[in-house]
Amino acid sequence: MNYSPVSPAQLQDTMARLNYFEGWDKDQLARLLPGAKQLSLEKREALATKGDRIEALFIVISGQIRLFIPLSNGAERVISLVERGESFGEPCIIRDEPCPYNAIAGKDSHVLAIDTLIYRRELKQSPLLAEHTLNLVSQRLLDTLRDIEICAQPSSLQRVAHYLIHLQPAGATPEQDFRLPALKRDIAAKIGLSQETFSRMLAFMAQQGFIRFTGSQVQVDDWTRLQRLASAGCPMEVIGKN
Numbered sequence: 001m002n003y004s005p006v007s008p009a010q011l012q013d014t015m016a017r018l019n020y021f022e023g024w025d026k027d028q029l030a031r032l033l034p035g036a037k038q039l040s041l042e043k044r045e046a047l048a049t050k051g052d053r054i055e056a057l058f059i060v061i062s063g064q065i066r067l068f069i070p071l072s073n074g075a076e077r078v079i080s081l082v083e084r085g086e087s088f089g090e091p092c093i094i095r096d097e098p099c100p101y102n103a104i105a106g107k108d109s110h111v112l113a114i115d116t117l118i119y120r121r122e123l124k125q126s127p128l129l130a131e132h133t134l135n136l137v138s139q140r141l142l143d144t145l146r147d148i149e150i151c152a153q154p155s156s157l158q159r160v161a162h163y164l165i166h167l168q169p170a171g172a173t174p175e176q177d178f179r180l181p182a183l184k185r186d187i188a189a190k191i192g193l194s195q196e197t198f199s200r201m202l203a204f205m206a207q208q209g210f211i212r213f214t215g216s217q218v219q220v221d222d223w224t225r226l227q228r229l230a231s232a233g234c235p236m237e238v239i240g241k242n
Contacts (some may be wrong), residue, residue, distance in 0.1 A: 004038040004110065011036050014112065020059050021087035028126060035118030041105040048089075048103040056113035059087040063109025066186065067101045078189040080140070081106065081182045090133050093119060106186070151192040153230075160201040161193045161230035164211070168223060177212075177219035205229075 006014075015021050015029050038061065041047060047065060048054055058065070065082040079101050092099055093116050107115070123129050141184050146166065153159045167178055180187060188198035205211045210226055212219045220226055 002040045006038050008033050011038060011112075014038070014061060018059060018061065018112070023128070028122070028128070031122055032114055032118055036074055037113045039113055041109045041111065041113045043107050045105045046102065047105065047111065048099045048101075050099055050102050052099045054089045054092045054099050055116050057087060057089050057093060057116070057119045058082075058103070059112040059114070060084050061110040061112055063111075064106035065109060065111065066104050066106040068104070069101050069190065076189050077192070078186050079144075081088050081186055081190075087136070090137055093134075094123070105120075129212030144178075147190060149158050156193055156197050156203070157201050158230055159193060160198060160205065161210075161226055163187065163191050164218065164220065164226060165223070165230055167218075168220070175215050180216040180218060 012026070012029050012033055014028075015032070016024075021029060037056075038046070041063070047058065050070065060082050062084055065088065067079040067082060067088060068076040069079060070076055080088065082103075088103065090101075091097070123133060148155075148161050150162045150166075155164055167181070182190075184198055184202075187194045188195045191198075193201075202211070202213060206213055209221070212221070212230060
């Protein structure tokens with residue numbers, strides 16, 4: 001992990017372009033600048049390790065950061081895939097708690113790091129930042145509960161069906177397709193399956209006419225039928241270990 005040599009003006013311009021800071025005025029961004037740095041990470045490089053004290057709020061400028069919990073059997077349970085303009089670390093900063101997951105670059109990435117003390121100071125002084133942070137943390141809690149619900153489904157097929165339903169674009173029609181938001185490996189780890197099982201369930205659903213997919217592109221011809229599958233499962237499910 002290296003610090004990228006960028007000027008304060010460049011940093012402020014970068015911050016202004018990120019969704020995280022949408023609605024902020026220049027004075028608010030300027031107050032964060034003294035504690036802001038830009039980091040460069042290569043793919044698979046660690047940004048934080050479970051048990052560490054996080055010393056900064058991290059916001060992805062480009063690339064992707066994988067947050068996951070290492071399991072005792074050597075597998076991973078993916079918590080989140082943090083993309084451009086998204087952040088992580090707020091709960092640890094606010095509660096002064098150790099990091100509960102590993103944070104690894106999923107691809108070559110640039111990350112904005114804002115010093116914990118600077119962030120806390122601004123959080124106390126800015127109702128906008130406090131509201132923004134509360135909304136972010138609340139949404140992540142809801143997303144986590146959704147993931148728990150998916151993982152609690154009794155069959156692998158139902159987990160995949162529930163996951164695809166969550167990806168349904170607003171007002172989707174049968175003609176519309178959508179892209180899986182991450183590698184199959186990471187999606188599988190997020191819903192408690194092996195990559196092999198996840199791929200096998202996708203193939204089975206395609207064979208049975210629930211979906212069509214090519215690479216990472218998925219098309220659902222009948223969302224109602226897919227919802228019934230998610231609720232009831234299917235006696236024809238291919239049996240396999242999760």
